[in-house]
Amino acid sequence: MTMADSGMAMPGPVQLSVAIDDAEQRDLLSPDALALLAEVHRRFDPRRQELLAARRERQARFDAGELPDFRADTRAIREDDWRVASLPDALVDRRVEITGPVERKMVINALNSGARVFMADFEDSSSPRLDNMLAGQVNLRDAVRGTIEYTAPNGKHYALNESGLATLIVRPRGWHLDEAHVRVDGQPIAGGLFDAALFVLLNGSELHHHSRGPYLYLPKLQCMEEAQLWEEVLAFLEVRTGLPIGAIKVTVLIETLPAVFEMDEILHALRCRIVGLNCGRWDYIFSYLKTFRAHPDRVLPERGQVGMDQPFLKAYSELLIQTCHRRGAHAMGGMAAQIPISGDDAANEKAIERVRADKLREVRAGHDGTWVAHPALIPVALEIFDKYMPAPNQHHVPRDDVRADRDALIAPCRGTITQAGFNNNVEVCVRYMAAWLDGQGCVPIHHLMEDAATAEIARAQLWQWLHHEGQHLDDGTPVDFTLFDRALLALPSRLGDRALLPGGSRIDEAIALLDRLTHADTMADFLTLEAYPDL
The missing domain is CATH 3.20.20.360 (Malate synthase, domain 3)
Structure with missing residues (x-):
């Protein structure tokens, strides 16, 4: 379909392959645009x-x-x-x-x-x-x-x-x-x-x-x-x-x-x-x-253990501060991806405390600001930055002490893979991609606001763990495709009523996509690129 088919003038060979039903959206694509x-x-x-x-x-x-x-x-x-x-x-x-x-x-x-x-x-x-x-x-x-x-x-x-x-x-x-x-x-x-x-x-x-x-x-x-x-x-x-x-x-x-x-x-x-x-x-x-x-020597542990206190991430953030302030x-x-946990005050306070600790680390390191995913976290982050950053920013903090060389920036971190962490990666990837295929790009899962970046971590970790030999869960269970296939087969029953989930009608497509990408000999560059033709 061309713009002419939509009743709009076309300045040269610009084509649309889908109809635009909304009049306001069609009006954006004026001849000048x-x-x-x-x-x-x-x-x-x-x-x-x-x-x-x-x-x-x-x-x-x-x-x-x-x-x-x-x-x-x-x-x-x-x-x-x-x-x-x-x-x-x-x-x-x-x-x-x-x-x-x-x-x-x-x-x-x-x-x-x-x-x-x-x-x-x-x-x-x-x-x-x-x-x-x-x-x-x-x-x-x-x-x-x-x-x-x-x-x-x-x-x-x-x-x-x-x-x-x-x-x-x-x-x-x-x-x-x-x-x-x-x-x-x-x-x-x-x-x-x-x-x-x-x-x-x-x-x-x-x-x-x-x-x-x-x-x-x-x-x-x-x-x-x-x-x-x-x-x-x-x-x-x-x-x-x-x-x-x-x-x-x-x-x-x-x-x-x-x-x-x-x-x-x-x-x-x-x-x-x-x-x-x-x-x-x-x-x-x-x-x-x-x-x-x-690189089998640079396999990372499960996502929950890869925090900003890990040396390669600490070096990255501090070098960024030093570089920016010099210029x-x-x-x-x-980003703080946490979202409020309703109905469980203790769990909610524990999550908020993690946000406070993260923002305190950032402001003390010299950052000039921070990100949150949910409005409820804004007062938490503001309280920390207002207390420790009374000026509009911290450009006056040069961080001349930082020595982040190549080896520090790429040093792998050590940790474990738990059964819960493995299963969570499978669930996050499938649930996120089902919602994404259904038109939603930001999905609350287990009190975290997941987006394409966190789904990419889940998908990439699964591929890495399964394609490099010798990986085990912390209880000694081998991380192999038998473990992965079992997790995929068990997932639908774990998810419960699909009608209650964002993109629930596309769960099967998401499972098939994750299965294909995880079994592939080469890790795909981007999950969203692979899924885009199905959108």
């Missing part, structure tokens, strides 16, 4: 494809035994004295940020939440159906203009507060993800180009007029060249939409293992617009697993 998307694709997708090929070549070298390290050809960037551009007033104080999908009620609640920043997530918290992506753009457009409202089925009405709203930052999809339903010259446009271009076109002037952006969170970068491509894309969008060069400000998530060795370089590539780096720790753990998928940028902490 389609022309911009076509030009962005033609200018920048060839370079994106080159960089994705470079990722595959890099991973092949890791699979052959090479270890990631700092680059020799960029030593001057790391050693020279330079700083990023000054920070905009709206982003000087980011002590607590909340993140979540671009659903309408979520957008309202997050902006009203009392957090300093709301990261509206088109990536790991969203299922990338085209209707979800376009509905998210409608929601953000209305939020930027202050007109967003929502009435729930129970009659409860939601609208924005008159003051105290969080600053909006938008996370587009990563370079690896296509928007398969929007094609230019017969090729799918990059999901990130689609998300960023539409958001800036729709909202850039309005946000800039009010000194509130536009601001982006850039995910899944692996190297400075990928950051440089974003720099070129954003400068192009500024020119095309009439914004001053440098108006679009960005924060980069350091959530891949290769990127931790190029933090200076990434900051340098984006130095005219970057305001900080973020410890995207869940994706970072997944990236560690994927990078070392062929005048924010060093943002990681």
Whole structure:
């Protein structure tokens, strides 16, 4: 189906492969928007494809035994004295940020939440159906203009507060993800180009007029060249939409293992617009697993034992703080995924205490802010950061004591695999993917808000444990495909009534997908890429 089939003009060969039933969503794809998307694709997708090929070549070298390290050809960037551009007033104080999908009620609640920043997530918290992506753009457009409202089925009405709203930052999809339903010259446009271009076109002037952006969170970068491509894309969008060069400000998530060795370089590539780096720790753990998928000496224990106190994660977060503060940028902490436990005060307080301890570790280490997944955690995180960070940030904390060399950044951590941990990985992956296939990208499971990153950890760990010989549960039981197959067979009865679960009707598809990916000889790069054709 073409845009002409939908009753809309087409500026050149831009095609949609699905119908858009919602009039507001169709209106977003105006002739100007389609022309911009076509030009962005033609200018920048060839370079994106080159960089994705470079990722595959890099991973092949890791699979052959090479270890990631700092680059020799960029030593001057790391050693020279330079700083990023000054920070905009709206982003000087980011002590607590909340993140979540671009659903309408979520957008309202997050902006009203009392957090300093709301990261509206088109990536790991969203299922990338085209209707979800376009509905998210409608929601953000209305939020930027202050007109967003929502009435729930129970009659409860939601609208924005008159003051105290969080600053909006938008996370587009990563370079690896296509928007398969929007094609230019017969090729799918990059999901990130689609998300960023539409958001800036729709909202850039309005946000800039009010000194509130536009601001982006850039995910899944692996190297400075990928950051440089974003720099070129954003400068192009500024020119095309009439914004001053440098108006679009960005924060980069350091959530891949290769990127931790190029933090200076990434900051340098984006130095005219970057305001900080973020410890995207869940994706970072997944990236560690994927990078070392062929290294039996770097198998990690179950997820619950891979905390930020483990040496390789501690080194990563402290090097990020040192690097950012040297360059005048924010060093943002990681996500607290806990959600309130109703009906069990003792268990709830225990979970909240873990959040307090994590946020205390972050603020004492020198982080300038942190993330939470649920509004109930905002007062907990704020109390810690207000007490230990009275200034707007901690750029004055240089962390000159940090010595994070290559070996420290890749050191494996030791621990165990329990039967409960093994079964939990199976359950989390299946339940998350069932919900994702059904259009929901953020799912509460066992009092944690699971997204694509945590499902990736579960899936990657299962593959790693089963494909490297000699792995055992803590009771001596061999970790083998017999154990895995039994866990998959037992899962449906453990889940109970599927009608009560998000995506319950797609549990069988999710089980089949996990079974196929786990038995594959090579660990797939991304679960969401493998599942996307079934979405």
